[in-house]
Amino acid sequence: MDIFSQIGLGIIAAAVLATLGSFVRQPAILGYILAGVFLGPTVFGVIQDPELVNTVSHIGIMLLLFLIGLEMGVDKLRDMGLVSIAAGVGQVLFTGVIGLGIALSLGFPFIQSMYIAVALTFSSTVIAIKIMSEKQELGSLHGQISIGILIIQDLLAIVALLILGGFGAGSFHFDPSVFGLLFLKGAGLALAAALLSKFVMSSLFRRIAGSNELLILCAIAWCFLVAIVGKKIGFSMEIGAFIAGVSLANIPYAAEISSKTRIIRDFFVTIFFVALGASLIFQDISSLFIPFLVFSLFVLIGNPLIIMLIMRVLKYDVRTGLLTGLNMANISEFSLIVIALGASLGHIDQTITALIAFICVGTMTISSYMITFGEQMYRFLKPYLTPFEVQQQRAHNFQSKAGHIVIFGYGDSGREIALNLLRRGVQVVVVDHNNAVFKLMQKEGVPCVFGSVEDEETLNLLALEGARMVISTLPHPDDMHFVLAYLRRLQKKPPVFVTAQSGKAGLGFFNSGADYVVVKPHVGAKLLLEAAKDLLPPENLGHPKNVSLAGDRDIDYARFVEQISGLRLKELQ
Template sequence: MQGILTQITALLGVTVGAALIAKFLRQPIIVAYIFAGIVAGPLFLNLVHGEREIFHIFSQLGVILLLFMIGLSLNFNYLRRIGKVAVAGGLAQVIFTGVIGMGILRAMGFAFMPALYLAVAITFSSTIIITKLLSDKKDTDSLYGRHTVGLMLVQDLVAVLLMVFLTAQGGSMTISSSLIRLALGGLVFIVGVTLLARYILPPILRRIADSKEFLFLFAIAWCFALAYAASRFGFSIEIGAVAAGLALGSSTYQPEISARITPLRDFFLIIFFVILGAEMSLAAASTVFLPSVILSLFILIGNPLILYVVYRLMKFSRRNSLMIGLTAAQVSEFGFVLLFIGRELGYVGESEIASFTMVALATIFVSSYLITHNGKIAGAVQNFLAKFSEENHPQREEKPPVYDAWVIGYHRIGWNIVQVLKEKKRSFAVIDFDPTVIEHLTKEGVPAYFLDVSDVGLLSELPLDRARLVISTIPDIQDQVTLLKHVRLHSAHTVIVANAPEAKFMRTLYEAGADYVMTPHLLGGKWIGHMISDGKASRAAFRKLKKEQQEEIRSGMPVQEL
């Protein structure tokens, strides 16, 4: 135990130092992680030793959680729309990149079988690198981001089929029987996940959603259970993690689950990228330098051009086609697995593995910049690309809805405000942390978001700053201060009404940015005072008000708060 703690402490110390330098130089943080791994690896400090298996488990956990969150951000309806495009684009890219890569390797003098394995290894882009950087840029939900993720999922499926083919070659099972077994397993897995997502998960989530800890624990357990199940059915754990996220992606509780898992994912992902850098083997680098440079240039320039042409033929805009191509300009960690299998079968030598290692290091390093700045690059070269093709297929991003008003908290005062907004036909949405409220409002057709307003990360996902009016009815003062400061940071014009259960909190809320603070007991006292001053405090008047109140209860007023 002492040894692993020492190694983790030293590893994190090197990583923090590299990250500080990268931040100071305004470089992609992922590059800092990889270089921290190189420094911590056997080439320099050799910090990762003795407990290598534990580090590999940590890094694998990060990959699973990352792809689980990618699945959370997608939804079945969108996947149905991009499915055909993803399959066509993925297969075309694998075929063209593999064939051209094979030609380049043969021209450089590689033997047929080593060239074949290396050509196939460079066709796959890194799902982990891409999804991590898209997530950091908040581009996962963009049009090009979703299609890139779809492309990666198709590549993962092709990789699974290749694994079946190769293991069948090296084992006793025939290729046809392996494929049949995989198809049957896939069918059972897909049907099982679909039935669970539709009939079992919703009632479970409704029962546990009021507990943040229980919701977090269930989501983690579900993620790893499906990753394990996928591996048992012959698929990769990555595909299982994405499927687990997809099953919860259409849930009302998706934002809260995502926010709880993000810090855990980030820690394990840091370990993954550091270990990736530590395992970069450059022992035979001098002998394969030229082939590695040529292959790296092909991946960084040729692969984006191939994808650009493929997606232009599928009627994508120049900008989106180019951004998809730039995002996929690196090789995948699967390439190492493929080459290791080839080495075991006697087709691949150490020189091919060393060459691929150099290509991986170069393309991951450069593509980190390409992905980070792909918007600027696409904008800079669009005029040049316009000389070769007209923009006949402009595409618009699917933007999240913008509401005129937001009501924070449905109970207490909120329900009445919602009724007025509905009567006035105003565009509005409700935020609440009660799953029964979300279910009720969803049935009523009211846009409702299940999230905790104390989480700034969740608030930043919503366009609160673009609303004219934000009304908070929740009783917690600190949560309201967080909300007020967040909205005020992004908008000075939004009108914000806060709620103080006691008059002593009014000053705190005004200082945080509220335009008006309502106090229910003071408002109630004023209302009764007006009734008396207007001469309406009679038994008949109160009998009429009582009748109206009873009608409001029958119409859906949350009586548990009365």
């Protein structure tokens, strides 16, 4: 069968299986690999030459690294923070060392053990971001830390690919002079790309920015140019593509190039994983069962434990540590890329490739549910997580006095509320479990308590029975329900004002004892419509038509919450 038909059938099978997988909340990559397995020589034999398909598919990996480099702007690297760097580097080191020890103890040769250890260290950025986005947790503390750790892992994966690319085919001998020369070549290529980007490409993109077609074409051409030059001087084309992306990361058109190029990248990345699945050999698969089980359990359980230990050292609460750790409970697309590179260099055989692919499929499948049900897992495991708990720091410049206002959360809204009240001479105390935010509050002179709202000792510090009111901007409904349950047990419960992300969540807060709820999306929409109504045609200013829409139910909840909030506020006044 010709290559066009092989690729075409691979794309069709990948689309079908990825769609079926989405119905049970599985990542698309699993469907791509399974499509390759079914079409490969082991099952139906449609893809008879996986290497030929794999050659085409490497364009996708090249574009993947180009886009990763394109997103590595100075601002993004600056905003990662110490915790992400410490946790990311620490996790890779600990996972790598322990993984190496496990592989050697299972009888794998040193070179194969090194590749296995490296593959186990990287977690899937795609899965973590996709599920956190669905759960609206990207802006949460554990979401921000997780993204930072994943960026660090991506950078270290690039370093791993760079180092592995320095070894010759069939050789694993470390020659300092070879690697020193390779480093100088890489620095020279990066410097040349940066200078050309600043003085030539920026001017070119500015002139052609009005044409999306030319903008994307020239960006991809730049990617290929640097990749080809990189290959000529001894790098892999993927590393050259990464350097090309980094060189364009700070131009004004980087975001547009990234968004437009993703479609092309995704097409070729799909072919890569189909080809990977087709190349898997299932002979003597029974010999891989024990290593598969051991390594999978290490990734699913060991990685979260490693992250939790690091987060404990960094003074973060156990809940943040666990939820961050669950996002690392799988291995990454980069793991497969590293293994594919090792196989192409002759360092490892298809048995190791198959083992890592099975671990990837297994951990991605299970971790998808672990991340989705992270809060439920935390509540179930909480009694057993005491070794990871951090001794809470006590209040800073806060002395209990009747009539104070307690604010939960020092995010954008919480900070503005706290500073506004302090300017009016009102006594406030703010509770937050983000160590960096706690230091910010100390610097700004805001009375504060560092601790988790799910820790009753933290709540006991706040003298809530004597508080004038409680204001919460907490992003997680479960946190607020815990606080409301605590407040219901007090002899004198203060009025409680909270924000909610949906009408349904707001109604749940009322049922749990909140007095006033602001549904943020609803209030924001009302203000925007009120501001824009003068620009609407007169015929559209009457009452809305009685048309049923899919989102009406939550809007009805939000309106009801707004009405009973107004009534309750009158009672409090």
